[in-house]
Amino acid sequence: MTEMQGIIAGAMLTLALGIYIFWPENAPANQSEKSRLDYLLERKEQLYENLRDLTFEYRAGKYPEEDFVAQRSLLENETALLITEIERVERTRPGRIALRAR
Amino acid sequence: MAAFGSFALLLALALATYNLFAGTAALRLLANGRPARISSDRLADTARRAGIASFVAVTAAAVALVWSALTNDFTITYIAEHSNRALPAPYKFAALWSGQEGSLLLWAWLLGGYGFILRLTHKTEVKLHAYAGTILAGVEVFFLAIVNFAAPPFSLLKGAIPNDGNGLNPLLQYPEMVIHPPLLYLGYVGFTIPFAFALGALMMRYPGETWIKVTRRWTLVSWLFLTLGIVVGMHWAYGVLGWGGYWGWDPVENASLMPWLTGTAFLHSVMMQERKGMMKSWNIWLIFATFMLSILGTLLTRGGLVSSVHAFAQSSLGTWFMVFLAIVLAVCVLTYIFKRNHLKSEQRIESLVSRESSFLFNNLVLLTACFVILWGTLFPILSEFVEGSKITVGAPFFDRVAIPIGIFLLFLTGVGPLLPWRAASLQAIRRNFLLPALAVWATVIGGIAAGIRPWQDSTFDIGRFYALVAFALAAGVLTAILSEFLRGAGVIARQTSRNLFAAIYLLIRRNTRRYGGYVVHIGVVVAMIGLAGAAFNRNVESELALHDRMGIGPYILENAGGSQDTNTNYNSESVLLDIYRGGKRVFQVAPERRTYLASDQPQTMAAIHSGPGGDLYVIYEGTDSDTGHPIIKALLNPLVGWIWAGLVFIVFGTLVALTPSLMPVAATVRMPAARTAPAEAALKGGD
Structure with a gap:
């Protein structure tokens, strides 16, 4: 490839990439701001997962009964407080579609 | 090809620069919420596409360089210096990363490749990806600026064009050397992605820990490649360097181990953040440190700061990397200072005997190891700065410190999973x-x-x-x-x-x-x-005339003659050794010495026989100048195969x-009665 051929090939590449970049996109991807409710729902999901793990490890024999009961109670309390908070936030957002069951 | 390659590299730089500035402008517009002539979403989308296009351009440049190597285009200085006509095609391909300029192009290409995937998968978390893509573009601009202005791979040879090139460094003419650098680079470069996500999440005050889920696979993939790169490099050193070992605490080896240690610490401690919202600042700094240590490793290799079998020639690149490192550190520190309120832990460690504590100890031990290795690696530079003379810290120092640390880590590996969360x-x-x-x-x-x-x-x-x-x-x-x-x-x-x-x-x-x-x-x-x-390694060295014998462990080695061979790439000379065990001849090995024609450099090719009890490693060290008899060194390395098996x-x-894990099956979990929340909540439970 001669120098001139190289430059022509480069110019064609530039043109093709320029068209790709600035080709009109009618609906570019966007995303609404993540709300506190979204965050709380994620947290709830994580707490449920922690509960599942705890129960599984108990069934696998890693926890004595009293340890399991104590830890499960702590996690359940945390989850209950979170659900209360989720409901409170939901009540202050009247336009929002009812929270889907997770 | 040189003109096209240079053009493509310049185009890639221009596109990455557009990605950086248009992306930053779009994020500012989004943050301010002010109306503008162009919508922030549209601007961000052109920035994202420019990032993708930049990868296409840098791919074109990389293909141009490989094509030049395959077609023996010695008008390009890089090809004339790192390839020759007789070089087998796979090694010509490997010429892409066998020199300073080419390996930086490979780095830029891999970075672009990771960015390409990141930008294509932007719909999962559009805003977070926009931040990460823009930060990534900043890193891309740096590497593309280097390959355009400081270490251009397409610069033309001045004067007469040689009929043949200088050839590839003999140390690199080994199958693992074709894959070791790309694997290592995939690891180093890969950590840019979790870094970009972490910095982006902090900049935008990303609510929650979902960004960790988004980056988990990136981190794991980068960690896997870095691990593979390190272990394949160990195997290469074991097979090629001819000293019977696989790790010499070489500064560049250390440079690859440091980000691996912090990356490993991050992979563990990030679980605490995901599960319990703890150690947020710690994790952010771990991933910042991992990225910066990757860059430091590159600085050590490229800047001529340390002497190493891996280091490239002394160059001005050290200054580029130091400035870049300083900018990255400044950005990280300032972002952290202004956004640190966002990183408050939601819980505390409740007991010293808990899984949380074991993760913390694991992190502290990994970081201690990293600090010790960093100190030992930089000590020659520091001593030269303070006292004017380089004091090198050798392998005994590293062994003395690293072995107890490794053993303690092994202990924690066992303890961690057995401890329950919260308290035991x-x-x-x-x-x-x-x-x-x-x-x-x-x-x-x-x-x-x-x-x-x-x-x-x-x-x-x-x-x-x-x-x-x-x-x-x-x-x-x-x-x-x-x-x-x-x-x-x-x-x-x-x-x-x-x-x-x-x-x-x-x-x-x-x-x-x-x-x-x-x-x-x-x-x-x-x-x-x-x-x-x-x-339990053993070794023995002896001059062996024809039919002379020497013993090591259960083996007897007998000189059964020699052979010589020549091809277009190198001349070789080998000694045939019959190996006896319990009086019976069990196999034969042929350690070899090669002299590469293009570079006139000698190279030892050890003969390695792996068995269940370990490796018999035999080196032909040359001939005695007086007697002309071959000098043979034999090593018995028990259990060395376990290292490679561990990698599997x-x-x-x-x-x-x-x-991905199987989705849990829906179940009902009892909630405590005295709650304002419903007494029963439908949960997905797997048990």
Whole structure:
């Protein structure tokens, strides 16, 4: 490839990439701001997962009964407080579609 | 091709620069919420596409360089210096990363490739990806600026065009050398992605920990590539450098280990953030440090700061990397200062005997190891700065410090999974630690009975002591992991009436991350056993005339003659050695010495015979100048194969961890009665 051929090939590449970049996109991807409710729902999901793990490890024999009961109670309390908070936030957002069951 | 390659590189830089500035402008517009002539979404989309286009352009440049190597275009200085006509095609391809300029182009290309995937998958978290893509573009601009202005791979040779090139460095003409650098670079470069996500999440005050889920696979993939790169590099050093070892605490080896240590710490501690919202600042700094250590490694290799078998020639690139490192550090520190309120922990560690504590200890030990290695690696530079003379810290220093640290890490590998979250009662500790403790003591007694005694011949052998401790802990950890699998599978077998193997399979599928992680731990333990085996290495060296014999361990080596060969790439000379065991000839090895024609450089090719008891490693060191007889060095390296076997487990475990878990089945979980929340809540439960 001669120098001139190289430059022509480069110019064609530039043109093709320029068209790709600035080709009109009618609906570019966007995303609404993540709300506190979204965050709380994620947290709830994580707490449920922690509960599942705890129960599984108990069934696998890693926890004595009293340890399991104590830890499960702590996690359940945390989850209950979170659900209360989720409901409170939901009540202050009247336009929002009812929270889907997770 | 040179004109096209240079053009493509310049285009890639222009596109990455557009990505950086248009992306930044779009994020500012988005943050301010002010109306503008162009919508922030549209501007961000053109920035994203420019990032993709930049990858296409840099790919074109990389293809141009490889094509130039394959077609022997010696008008390009880089090709004339790193290739020759007789070089086999795979090594011509490897010429892309065999020199300073080409390897930086490879770095830029890999970075673009990671960015390409990131920008294509932007719809999962559009805003977070926009931040990460823009930060990534900043890093791309730096590397593309280097290959355009400081180390251009397409610069033309001045003067007469040679008929043939200088050829590839003989050390690099080895199959693993074709894959070792790309693997290592994939690891180094890959950590840019979690870094970009972490910095982006902090800049935008990303609510929650979902960004960790988004980046988990990126981090794991980067960690896997870095691990592969390091171990394949060890195997290359073992096979090629001809000293019978695989790790020499070379500054550049150390430079690859440091981000691996911090990356490993991050992979562990990030679980605490995901599960409990803890250690947020710690994790952010771990991933910042991992990225900066990757850059530091590159600075050490490129800047001519340290002497190493891996280092490239002295160049001005050190200044570029130092400035870049300073900018990255400044951005990280300032972002952290202004946004640190966002990183407040939601919970505290409740007990020193808990899984949280074990993660914290694991992190502290990994960071201590990283700091010690950093200190030892930079000490020659620091001593030269302070005292005017370079004081090199050798392998004994690193061994003295790293071996106890490694053993403690092995201990934590076993302890961590056995400890419950939050706090462990005495009863839980007794229940979970009984079997592993028995395995530890059984191995100690068995090891001593088998002759692994640290106090042989009235002297205390610290190497054998460490080996014994490592074997014992390895047994304990393997027992702990095995019991984790069996206990979990037991629950599933009871619930689903499956047999044990089907239950283990389902167990892994249901929590690929945890059980894949355990398989990785098995790999680490297996590799540690291999490393501990070095305490029992033996070697012998002798001049061997025809039919002379020498012995090592159970083997007798007999010189059965020699042979010479020549091809277009190199001349070779080898010694044929018949190996006897128990009076019977069991195999033959042929250690070799090559002289590469293009560079006129000699190279040793060790002969390695791997067996269940270890490797017989034979080196032809040359001939005695007086007698003309070959000088043979033989080493017996027991357990070295375990290191490579460990890698197989690590790769398999990481692939398992990368596989999505089965979705849990819907179930109902009882909630406490005295709540303002509903008494019953439908949960997805797998148990």
